[in-house]
Amino acid sequence: MKTFDPPDPNFETRVRRSFARQQVMETIGARLTQVAPGAVEIELPFRRDLTQQHGFLHAGILTTIVDSACGYAALSLMPKGSAVLTVEYKINLLSPAEGERMVARGRVAKAGRTLTVCAGDVFAVTAGQKKLVATMLATMIALPDRDDLSD
Amino acid sequence: MKTFDPPDPNFETRVRRSFARQQVMETIGARLTQVAPGAVEIELPFRRDLTQQHGFLHAGILTTIVDSACGYAALSLMPKGSAVLTVEYKINLLSPAEGERMVARGRVAKAGRTLTVCAGDVFAVTAGQKKLVATMLATMIALPDRDDLSD
Amino acid sequence: MKTFDPPDPNFETRVRRSFARQQVMETIGARLTQVAPGAVEIELPFRRDLTQQHGFLHAGILTTIVDSACGYAALSLMPKGSAVLTVEYKINLLSPAEGERMVARGRVAKAGRTLTVCAGDVFAVTAGQKKLVATMLATMIALPDRDDLSD
Amino acid sequence: MKTFDPPDPNFETRVRRSFARQQVMETIGARLTQVAPGAVEIELPFRRDLTQQHGFLHAGILTTIVDSACGYAALSLMPKGSAVLTVEYKINLLSPAEGERMVARGRVAKAGRTLTVCAGDVFAVTAGQKKLVATMLATMIALPDRDDLSD
Numbered sequence: 364m365k366t367f368d369p370p371d372p373n374f375e376t377r378v379r380r381s382f383a384r385q386q387v388m389e390t391i392g393a394r395l396t397q398v399a400p401g402a403v404e405i406e407l408p409f410r411r412d413l414t415q416q417h418g419f420l421h422a423g424i425l426t427t428i429v430d431s432a433c434g435y436a437a438l439s440l441m442p443k444g445s446a447v448l449t450v451e452y453k454i455n456l457l458s459p460a461e462g463e464r465m466v467a468r469g470r471v472a473k474a475g476r477t478l479t480v481c482a483g484d485v486f487a488v489t490a491g492q493k494k495l496v497a498t499m500l501a502t503m504i505a506l507p508d509r510d511d512l513s514d
Numbered sequence: 515m516k517t518f519d520p521p522d523p524n525f526e527t528r529v530r531r532s533f534a535r536q537q538v539m540e541t542i543g544a545r546l547t548q549v550a551p552g553a554v555e556i557e558l559p560f561r562r563d564l565t566q567q568h569g570f571l572h573a574g575i576l577t578t579i580v581d582s583a584c585g586y587a588a589l590s591l592m593p594k595g596s597a598v599l600t601v602e603y604k605i606n607l608l609s610p611a612e613g614e615r616m617v618a619r620g621r622v623a624k625a626g627r628t629l630t631v632c633a634g635d636v637f638a639v640t641a642g643q644k645k646l647v648a649t650m651l652a653t654m655i656a657l658p659d660r661d662d663l664s665d
Numbered sequence: 666m667k668t669f670d671p672p673d674p675n676f677e678t679r680v681r682r683s684f685a686r687q688q689v690m691e692t693i694g695a696r697l698t699q700v701a702p703g704a705v706e707i708e709l710p711f712r713r714d715l716t717q718q719h720g721f722l723h724a725g726i727l728t729t730i731v732d733s734a735c736g737y738a739a740l741s742l743m744p745k746g747s748a749v750l751t752v753e754y755k756i757n758l759l760s761p762a763e764g765e766r767m768v769a770r771g772r773v774a775k776a777g778r779t780l781t782v783c784a785g786d787v788f789a790v791t792a793g794q795k796k797l798v799a800t801m802l803a804t805m806i807a808l809p810d811r812d813d814l815s816d
Numbered sequence: 817m818k819t820f821d822p823p824d825p826n827f828e829t830r831v832r833r834s835f836a837r838q839q840v841m842e843t844i845g846a847r848l849t850q851v852a853p854g855a856v857e858i859e860l861p862f863r864r865d866l867t868q869q870h871g872f873l874h875a876g877i878l879t880t881i882v883d884s885a886c887g888y889a890a891l892s893l894m895p896k897g898s899a900v901l902t903v904e905y906k907i908n909l910l911s912p913a914e915g916e917r918m919v920a921r922g923r924v925a926k927a928g929r930t931l932t933v934c935a936g937d938v939f940a941v942t943a944g945q946k947k948l949v950a951t952m953l954a955t956m957i958a959l960p961d962r963d964d965l966s967d
Contacts, residue, residue, distance in 0.1 A: 384567040416535040417663050422600045423578025430574050449573045451804055453604035453755050453906040455933045457926040473910040480908045500953045512568050602955055604755040604906050606782045608775040624759040631757045651802045686869040718837040719965050724902045725880025732876050751875045755906035814870050
């Protein structure tokens, strides 16, 4: 794993405050568990009311947490005043998303001035065992100095 | 637009019943509005409790509805007894997801025996005007004759 | 199909000159056949020396022509002085790439100041019949006013 | 890195023979350098006649070698008699592809009976220094017992 030197020493506070403004996270019950430079982890306990037709968590819900994990991994390396937006992502669903809880990890693969490329994984955790259920490759963009958008 | 001849004349009922079992759709307030052979539409009224940090709908929520629209477009062309699962998708976010409601459309680009490739779009609708906010390219798989999974 | 108003009236000349500098196109025998605002077509006659192990054109060769078709569709809408680079793409291979020639079409789905999202298709043509063999969704970036890169 | 137990002990010979049948590899000058269970490496010396308009290797050429590296990583874990085909891939171009040679590495992320998901990277090597220039996420399919296709 690469190590990164964040340009804003206050990166963790910015990430945590921004996450707290993502109302969807409270709605689905996700928590921000780890924030490091270029690496962020979000957890989601399994909930029946977030499932698809076979009783697994819906792919879009896995996407919600791993997209945010990737986006905040990118934001952790952006200078103060930048806002982060998702340009695009691709995700492969590897196994049915069932288990006690899901752990989504996003990490920066390449940090650029405008674009940041991130890789993400989602693991299902059951009785302390982790299983990879989804993997993502994503592109994030930094919008600097916008009055209307921040973090 | 291609036209398709569905192998199961009962395709609409199967799609609607399967959608009704997706508990996440009730949780976020999404409705299945149209089911045609190889083409499905899902609507989602804007809700503040599904937003990201800037007040737009979270990309993962858009993904949830357009993934299901694509998956059910694929299922509408699968023979009776098959279950549909998402293999992977890629989505580009084109504009901030704000508006009165979102309309997700999935359509089959290529239907195969095992794999079906779908294209999807999400439009934001405000005062009768539609704006394209996201576009998806997805791969779905048919699992035939599984006792544990259907539709 | 959307219609676009190109900011540089000289767009076709810029695209054709840039294509002529892509040495790989001469190496594989590809030709630039159509240039319209936001839409470009490239053709490639089938050649045995570009095939994979089963005798079909290699997916990477299809990608080469449809990536350039998408990139030049994007460039056709960029202001004078901008260079275009590919950020990323996703491609689905739908059918074996065999036939007399391949026709790759790229078109702009959303043109932005920095990023342009394009959709592309590759058709195999045999005895006047076209068959869709691949479909792409791509993100291009405009690099303005670079001394070292243009078009 | 995961370790895999290949079902066909003859996997390396199968991969090398199949690669030798990919005529495009001889055309562009690529060589198969390493074959391990679930991991394959392909090298390509830089050649001016494979470049795009700015003098970098064309993204489609990078894609050609990393697609084959991923495909053969998947084939190395498939039972005898299976043929491998690419379903789809997504690639991010991270830095201009310039250097003495390119090294593409494909590895299996999840091996399934029908579908195998692979991750790939391309590094540019100059004076012994490696730089990541592209990263791929791909889906491969195993076609068992086909008379017309093998490996």
